[in-house]
Amino acid sequence: MWYFSSPFVVFGEEALGHLEQLSGERALIVTDATLTRLGIVARVEEALHKAGMQTRVFDEVEPEPSLQTTKRGARVAADFQPDWIVGLGGGSPMDASKAIWAMYERPDLEPTEINPMITLGLHKARLIAIPTTAGTGSEATWALVLTDTEERRKFSTGSRELVPTLAIVDPSLTQGLPPRITADTGLDALTHAIEGYVTVWRNDFTDGLCLKAAQLVLTYLERAVRNGDDMEAREHMANAATIAGLGFGNANLGLGHAMGHSFGALFKQPHGRAVALFLPYTIDYTTNGGLGRYGDIARFAGLTDSRDEEEAARILAVRVRELEQAVGQPMCIADFGIDRAAFREMLPRLVEYAEQDTQFFTAPRIPDTEELAQMFEYVYEGRSIDF
Amino acid sequence: MSYKFPSPEWVKAFEEQINSSDAYANAAKTWEGDITLIIDGGPGIYLDLWHGKCRAAEYLTDPHSKNPEFKITGDLEKWKKVLAGKLDPVQGMVTRQLKLDGNLVKIMKNVKAAQELVRCATRVPTTFE
Numbered sequence A: 001m002w003y004f005s006s007p008f009v010v011f012g013e014e015a016l017g018h019l020e021q022l023s024g025e026r027a028l029i030v031t032d033a034t035l036t037r038l039g040i041v042a043r044v045e046e047a048l049h050k051a052g053m054q055t056r057v058f059d060e061v062e063p064e065p066s067l068q069t070t071k072r073g074a075r076v077a078a079d080f081q082p083d084w085i086v087g088l089g090g091g092s093p094m095d096a097s098k099a100i101w102a103m104y105e106r107p108d109l110e111p112t113e114i115n116p117m118i119t120l121g122l123h124k125a126r127l128i129a130i131p132t133t134a135g136t137g138s139e140a141t142w143a144l145v146l147t148d149t150e151e152r153r154k155f156s157t158g159s160r161e162l163v164p165t166l167a168i169v170d171p172s173l174t175q176g177l178p179p180r181i182t183a184d185t186g187l188d189a190l191t192h193a194i195e196g197y198v199t200v201w202r203n204d205f206t207d208g209l210c211l212k213a214a215q216l217v218l219t220y221l222e223r224a225v226r227n228g229d230d231m232e233a234r235e236h237m238a239n240a241a242t243i244a245g246l247g248f249g250n251a252n253l254g255l256g257h258a259m260g261h262s263f264g265a266l267f268k269q270p271h272g273r274a275v276a277l278f279l280p281y282t283i284d285y286t287t288n289g290g291l292g293r294y295g296d297i298a299r300f301a302g303l304t305d306s307r308d309e310e311e312a313a314r315i316l317a318v319r320v321r322e323l324e325q326a327v328g329q330p331m332c333i334a335d336f337g338i339d340r341a342a343f344r345e346m347l348p349r350l351v352e353y354a355e356q357d358t359q360f361f362t363a364p365r366i367p368d369t370e371e372l373a374q375m376f377e378y379v380y381e382g383r384s385i386d387f
Numbered sequence B: 001m002s003y004k005f006p007s008p009e010w011v012k013a014f015e016e017q018i019n020s021s022d023a024y025a026n027a028a029k030t031w032e033g034d035i036t037l038i039i040d041g042g043p044g045i046y047l048d049l050w051h052g053k054c055r056a057a058e059y060l061t062d063p064h065s066k067n068p069e070f071k072i073t074g075d076l077e078k079w080k081k082v083l084a085g086k087l088d089p090v091q092g093m094v095t096r097q098l099k100l101d102g103n104l105v106k107i108m109k110n111v112k113a114a115q116e117l118v119r120c121a122t123r124v125p126t127t128f129e
């Protein structure tokens, strides 16, 4: 027995206009200050006003949102009493909006107490997720990642009740994204698609979604990075991110995310850049153990016809590296400008946090502690994984 | 030789598996906490787990006779699936086929230890009747 959770998805050009058709009284928009400045918050407010709603904006969400921020947002919600909460932005505002929704309705809970095994019993508000990047997939999942700033550590949790009611996937919102952010977030989507396809929790409902999302990113990401106004590429990337979210959100992820979460938290690197760094190494490691089903992805994306699973997997790893290089992704830890001494000092924690990550245990091949440390060492130098 | 699940002999064999597993010892080296695995309407299996070792294992006719930090409850059919490797215990808990009493966050931070523990259980030659 397992579940498939999904929001109602509105996608494509003019999707944002769907907001005008909603009914409700008060909408709290959870977002960041940049989107207010860019006028995107105003566009969302305008549509909600046309639907007859009052709006309030909480735009204090920082990248890698903290527990403290979500608590402040929950206080704003308690004051405003919204019947809709709108998570607008990249993964950070969307994740924060989920936590704010939960704490608004369940003030008795700490964010760290949210988990899939308790019933939240949400009934006062519903959630709209509107991504402005094409990557995180948070608009389609019940997961959220928050940072405990005191412990310098991320924690991932979730609840099936926190799947957004509605996801608005409007490619025009990603049009102005700078190439660097387009690349980081797009590679996150690629990592979701590939890891979601090979995880031990994969299932019949998620396989097709992950394959399609991987194919779309492999086809369109480079175009979207090179020319941000290529709206065909933007639209396919926006769709790919949500499709990958539907896939991995119902199947979990693997080593790339476990290692990336750990590395990103300890060295303050953006999520997508951190997980994509590890992706090709984890493909090699998993393939070396004769595991992974990567060949299916390579064939579906048209990279090869080979029925030799190992060969096809290697072809996928090569293509991922080529794409990452083409969009300016650092290929090893040293490329991030981290010196060896700082890396060495952090290595025990890198390993410990990765092993304790909620994505670690669903990887198809799981390293032991020594192997994991060795993998980090190899990734530091950019050596191919030969074990 | 195989052991009937659940029985005191099975619990003893499970304890031996745990204490001879390097993988468990390594994965659970910082774990401190006791746990009772409860078969719905039946007995319990109490484990006192400490720094990669099982300090005590007990078959409990009354599964609630101890007050451990964690309790996981499920019916016999679910436990059979766990032992056969057909039910991932975390998925079992998420879908509420297995019920957890205790701090989930602590378990999630030690999922590797939990997996090795399950692996030890699957290595006990087991019969059901």
Ligand SMILES: [Fe+2]
Binding pocket: A136, A188, A191, A192, A257, A271, A275
């Ligand atoms: Fe991700």
